[in-house]
Amino acid sequence: MKCRPLSVRHLFYVNCIGLLFSMATITLIAFSFTLEGAVFIMGAAEAVCALVWFFVLTQSLGKRLSRFACELCDTLDNMMDGGEAPETSDNSEALLARISHRLTRLYKIMQENRRRVEEERRELQALVSDISHQVKTPVGNLKVAADTLLTRTVTDAERSGFIKGIRSQADKLDFLVQALVKTSRLETGVICLEKKTSPIYDTVAQAMSGILYAAEKKQIAVSVTCPDGLMVSHDGKWTAEALFNLLDNAVKYTPSGGRITVTAEKGEMYAEIRVTDTGKGIPENRQAAIFRRFYREEAVHEQPGVGIGLYLAREIIMRQGGYIKVVSQPGKGSSFSILLPLR
Structure with a gap:
């Protein structure tokens, strides 16, 4: 009762x-x-x-x-x-003092949660704004091309050109969606990186296979120096993705007839994979900004891309306990280094 x-x-x-x-x-x-x-x-x-x-x-x-x-x-x-914040009570009663201290702890937890929610809200707003900005241009181009084909009489050559443009814009949208899916799955923990001790040579070879055709098309000389026996604890698939993004940027921003050098070395605590190009270089005051999501410099907007490759590469490497550094000077090319802990 x-x-x-x-x-x-x-x-x-x-x-x-x-x-x-x-x-x-x-x-x-x-x-x-x-x-x-x-x-x-x-x-x-x-x-x-x-x-x-x-x-x-x-x-x-x-x-x-x-x-x-x-x-x-x-x-x-x-x-x-x-x-x-609530004031800490100086009550001599142990019970009241304990309640006061717990209120202070609760307030700090609430403030931290409120700060995280606000930060996530700002990040979500920025992400939506960035996606909207990135999608607006290809969608607008698709509409213009479609309206032209529907409302105007065009020659076969013009029709072929419009169709190629539509295909190009569709490819850009597909690339954007794929990049966003990879980033989202990585950030939300859907993808868990599995580190295994394996030869770094295999990872470098996998990344290199994705840029050889584009480099050959621009007559860019590519050289690789990587010891066969260099063993590193890493996720081979996603590390190759990060390295490919660095190589892809090197090919995009290196002029025809340039040179790209890939070097893998073993240090005391880290293994370093360095990608050096003879491209236009990056000013020192922009070298931190290039790793932001969707960041692109005004001078390279004519190049294909959405500005998410370096951001994704840094996230992949950081989640394995490593980091990426860049050394660059305008007019003298850039050198990006992936450093992975040996264990």
Whole structure:
């Protein structure tokens, strides 16, 4: 059977009745032994004194608890509104001090959660804005080409040109979607990188196979130096993806007749895969920005791409405990290095 909780007033009445009953019982027992009438007077006086002091104690304790409850409510309201941190209480009572300390910890946790939610909201807004900006151009081009084919009489040569343009814009949209899917799956943990100790030569060869045709088409000389026995703990598939993105950029931004050099070396704690090109180079004040998602410099907008390759490459390497560094000077080319821990 569930007991109904007593209110503070009823609890006070119950304690008063219990106190009077106890004092009366003690007085009667004392009278039965002494048979003196003065015992009743003393018992009544003690009962009155006990009731007075009990009332004073209850009132002071009630006011203190009431004040603490009001402060607690104000603090909780302030915390929910995102106001200032609650003040640490110096109450001597251990219970009130423990509550105060836990409120401070709860406030810090709430503030951290609120900060994370706000940061995620800003990132989501930026992502939606970036995707909208990236999609707007190819979609607009597709609409123009389609409207032209539907409303105008064109020659076979013009029709072929429009169809090629439509195919090019569709390929750009497909590339954007694929890049976004890879990035999203990596960031949300859908893809877990599995590090295994394997030859780095195989990873370099896998990445190189994706850019050889484009490099040959631009008559770019590509050389590779990689020891066969260099073993590194890494995820071969995704590391090859990151390395391919670096190589793909090197081919895009290196002029015809240029040179790309790929070198793999073993250090004391890291294995380094370095991609060096003879391209236009990157100013020092832009070298941190190039790893941002969808970042592209104004001077290279004529080149194909959406500005997500370097961002994805950095995410892949960082999730394996490594990092990417860049050394570059305008007019003297760039050197991107992937550094992976040996174990």
